[in-house]
Amino acid sequence: MLSLFGSPERDAHRITTSMNDRFLRACRREPVDCTPVWFMRQAGRYMPEYRELRAKYTLLEICKKPELATQVTLQPLRLGVDACILFADILLPLEPMGASFEFAKGEGPVIHQPIENRSQIEKLRVIEPHEGLGYVLDAIAMCKRELNGRVPLIGFAGAPFTLASYLIEGGKSAHFAKTKRLMYSDPEAWHLLMSKLSDVVRLYLHAQIKAGADAVQLFDSWVGQLSAADYCEYVQPHVRGILQDVMKAGVPVIHFGTGTYSLLEPMRDAGGTVIGLDWRTPIEDGWRRVGYDRAVQGNLDPTLLFAPQPVLLKHVDRVLAEAGGRAGHIFNLGHGILPETPVENVQAVVEHVHKMSAR
Amino acid sequence: MLSLFGSPERDAHRITTSMNDRFLRACRREPVDCTPVWFMRQAGRYMPEYRELRAKYTLLEICKKPELATQVTLQPLRLGVDACILFADILLPLEPMGASFEFAKGEGPVIHQPIENRSQIEKLRVIEPHEGLGYVLDAIAMCKRELNGRVPLIGFAGAPFTLASYLIEGGKSAHFAKTKRLMYSDPEAWHLLMSKLSDVVRLYLHAQIKAGADAVQLFDSWVGQLSAADYCEYVQPHVRGILQDVMKAGVPVIHFGTGTYSLLEPMRDAGGTVIGLDWRTPIEDGWRRVGYDRAVQGNLDPTLLFAPQPVLLKHVDRVLAEAGGRAGHIFNLGHGILPETPVENVQAVVEHVHKMSAR
Numbered sequence: 001m002l003s004l005f006g007s008p009e010r011d012a013h014r015i016t017t018s019m020n021d022r023f024l025r026a027c028r029r030e031p032v033d034c035t036p037v038w039f040m041r042q043a044g045r046y047m048p049e050y051r052e053l054r055a056k057y058t059l060l061e062i063c064k065k066p067e068l069a070t071q072v073t074l075q076p077l078r079l080g081v082d083a084c085i086l087f088a089d090i091l092l093p094l095e096p097m098g099a100s101f102e103f104a105k106g107e108g109p110v111i112h113q114p115i116e117n118r119s120q121i122e123k124l125r126v127i128e129p130h131e132g133l134g135y136v137l138d139a140i141a142m143c144k145r146e147l148n149g150r151v152p153l154i155g156f157a158g159a160p161f162t163l164a165s166y167l168i169e170g171g172k173s174a175h176f177a178k179t180k181r182l183m184y185s186d187p188e189a190w191h192l193l194m195s196k197l198s199d200v201v202r203l204y205l206h207a208q209i210k211a212g213a214d215a216v217q218l219f220d221s222w223v224g225q226l227s228a229a230d231y232c233e234y235v236q237p238h239v240r241g242i243l244q245d246v247m248k249a250g251v252p253v254i255h256f257g258t259g260t261y262s263l264l265e266p267m268r269d270a271g272g273t274v275i276g277l278d279w280r281t282p283i284e285d286g287w288r289r290v291g292y293d294r295a296v297q298g299n300l301d302p303t304l305l306f307a308p309q310p311v312l313l314k315h316v317d318r319v320l321a322e323a324g325g326r327a328g329h330i331f332n333l334g335h336g337i338l339p340e341t342p343v344e345n346v347q348a349v350v351e352h353v354h355k356m357s358a359r
Numbered sequence: 360m361l362s363l364f365g366s367p368e369r370d371a372h373r374i375t376t377s378m379n380d381r382f383l384r385a386c387r388r389e390p391v392d393c394t395p396v397w398f399m400r401q402a403g404r405y406m407p408e409y410r411e412l413r414a415k416y417t418l419l420e421i422c423k424k425p426e427l428a429t430q431v432t433l434q435p436l437r438l439g440v441d442a443c444i445l446f447a448d449i450l451l452p453l454e455p456m457g458a459s460f461e462f463a464k465g466e467g468p469v470i471h472q473p474i475e476n477r478s479q480i481e482k483l484r485v486i487e488p489h490e491g492l493g494y495v496l497d498a499i500a501m502c503k504r505e506l507n508g509r510v511p512l513i514g515f516a517g518a519p520f521t522l523a524s525y526l527i528e529g530g531k532s533a534h535f536a537k538t539k540r541l542m543y544s545d546p547e548a549w550h551l552l553m554s555k556l557s558d559v560v561r562l563y564l565h566a567q568i569k570a571g572a573d574a575v576q577l578f579d580s581w582v583g584q585l586s587a588a589d590y591c592e593y594v595q596p597h598v599r600g601i602l603q604d605v606m607k608a609g610v611p612v613i614h615f616g617t618g619t620y621s622l623l624e625p626m627r628d629a630g631g632t633v634i635g636l637d638w639r640t641p642i643e644d645g646w647r648r649v650g651y652d653r654a655v656q657g658n659l660d661p662t663l664l665f666a667p668q669p670v671l672l673k674h675v676d677r678v679l680a681e682a683g684g685r686a687g688h689i690f691n692l693g694h695g696i697l698p699e700t701p702v703e704n705v706q707a708v709v710e711h712v713h714k715m716s717a718r
Contacts, residue, residue, distance in 0.1 A: 172533075177662045177697050184666035224618075227638045227660065229677070259583075261621040262639045279586045280621045301586065303536045307543035318588070338536050 020151045023083040027252030029328035035357035036082035043072045043087045067137035080350040090158030096132025097124045114170035118189040126199045129207035137211040142162035144212035155213030160197035161219035161235045198238040209249045217254035224259025243271025258344030264289045278334030283322035302333045305341045373677045379510045382442040386611030388687035392714035395441035400695030402431045402446045428498035439709040447519030456483045462632025473529035477548040485558045488566035496570040503571035514572030518579035519556035520594045525658045557597040576613035583618025604631025623648045637693030642681035654687035661692045
């Protein structure tokens, strides 16, 4: 696979040493020897080697030091996953845009000055990725060298609605009341914010691909809070702008959200080579609605990883059965791995998916 | 409408003084002069007269003193709503069952000893409502006297999944990981817990009807976290047991949840005279799926109450248009009124619904 932006060295490297291309083949709906599997947040707190590193460094320190980010990104390789996803955070672009934040212990992200009005939105900078996000691009290049073609590397960014919700709520939210208040009350300010975030995200994803990412995922984690009508009015044009442009770079683009059973068609229409489905969307049903001209990714409930293995693996079988062996299914969870998840269960899922789906 | 359990005095009272029966007529899909409207959490923090009372009493004190609960229940009458809902909390039955809790400032409910194992479940008491919940029944009787037939009174209870999630998580939850872990890991213990909660809820709703409630709502607020397959296996039999039995009492039963776009058919099959729809389920679509032999309730996004009135009322019009003037629509939000909501917007919605839907 040739990147439109790749250097000859890197592309040569890709072509000669790529061993496991199951994930990329499935993204393109090509036949595979068995269903590829990776997990959102597969590098993280549930892994002892990650916790060991986190005892010494903060989350942001790990993100900002390419050698640490690379080390963490590659940790899940021992589980047999078919792709690595860069260790980073969707909020990283906010800092160079002018919205500083921190990860408060046990509380998740805290935006220092949440957005309350249009003048704050006007002050946000539309940055080029090398302004303040160079460390992410360096980490991608380093990951690619270290991976040495073993599995593809997935880059990612938060989608504008999800990023806007953190900026406006100041952190995680239950009802997204402030976000929607701005959206409904001042649509012009809303669209300005969305358009600034979209520009940054679009350039950021292009830069990640240029730096070596073999695929990218757009995380619209909280978009399932919106009705389809509001999604189409306030979100879809922006996401479409990002996805249609990034898809031109020639690598697979995964479009992901949770609680999106009522949004599948407009999300599909916005774009994405692969559409993410969560556990509330049965794959059979979701894939039919999305259309078989797209690949789908999902959709095990992450809490099933806490169940005894016979129960867990029965549900894995159900997911595979719903996908029906059709080319273009990437096995994943419906959302990220939870911190207390037993590592051995994650590994058991990888082995089981590979074994049960072997063609 | 005669209650199966009513005393002759109360029923006579109902028959002679009931002025506004729009809500009850709509529940039965009978023609109405205009669409009835009430709001989940219509008595609460957004109202100045409630905040004044809360300055003197805790939430639990208000629940437990029938004269205070009655006062709060009737506060939204000034907004012109077509029904009052008893001021109470879905967690109240947990205390006499043996699971004490408190409302921690700003944090929501905190269960003192969250359930972690089967032996704790075995110790939970299946109480009769007069054991420890007599104050709720007294408040219902007092509300009925004070209402004097102006509008119907709605009683309510939490559904077993939602109650179980609080018991197991110890409070609110983002991922319901502990709840689902118990559900998947020890289905026997799970079903024991669900069956104890269901017995309590069933008896409690019957007692509320006997005390004078003109309708009851079952709140399965968090059930939208489950896939339809898991809902059918772990929840539906219990909810069906409650609803089918309570519906025999002859008053309308509203079956409510949020994020239930993928669960509408199995929730409908479990029962309910009226099915609640949230803002992610367009009423047109939801009603078609639920079937026109049920009434539906909903579905304005509660955050729209923060929007400027022209925007808000445009969305109210959309909801009414989606309901298409069909008999059997009760206007409500998709979830409870949020604390900071401007009272004047709530009032504007009531007036607008009545005006625009006048037949």
